[in-house]
Amino acid sequence: MSVTRILTIAAFGAVILIGVGVELAARRPDSRIPALGDLCGFVMRYRAGGLPVGRIAVFGFWWWVGWHLFAR
């Protein structure tokens, strides 16, 4: 296994740990950090010209993630 591959795996692992850490911090009783679900909820409120642009963007992205991982 090459050094760059090990570094890349470590980097992605660290990113996941950071994400979990921020979510755990957000779930503390007096935390002012919004949880990921609240953040997504806020983004999905965005509308433009009567269209739920935020909702379409978030769901479109999540749909693409699944297709990319399981079908492409």
Place this chain on the structure above:
Amino acid sequence: MGSSSPLTAEVVRPWARPVVVLPMLALVSLVGAVFPSFSIGANLVSVAAGGTLFWLVLTGRVPRRPAPRRLVPQAAWWLLPVLSFAVAELVNFALGSTYAHPTFSVLADPVLAGYLARAAAYLGWLAGFWGLARR
């Protein structure tokens, strides 16, 4: 929840209850995991499952929780994992997404080759979809 009075209650459609939704998502996951990547079946299941949930959301058929109206400055903490992931992904993509410089999906491919891991990941994806739909 702040706007609801003690006399109002959220109406949850019978099919939207967790006891109905979770087994449905699990069933779709078990079926979807049967098909390997690049197969027509995998494309059909992922497009159909995602499309159905997308349709349910955009037509307002899923009961939602209230979303925050304002974003506090502390939300910027989320930029740390999001931007770090984006940088790692873009750098490895620019370097060719090879064995030595794998993107996240390339790293996930061998893991998702096994049926159980694939079914579990499928369930995670669909559960994430459902969680977003409730927002």
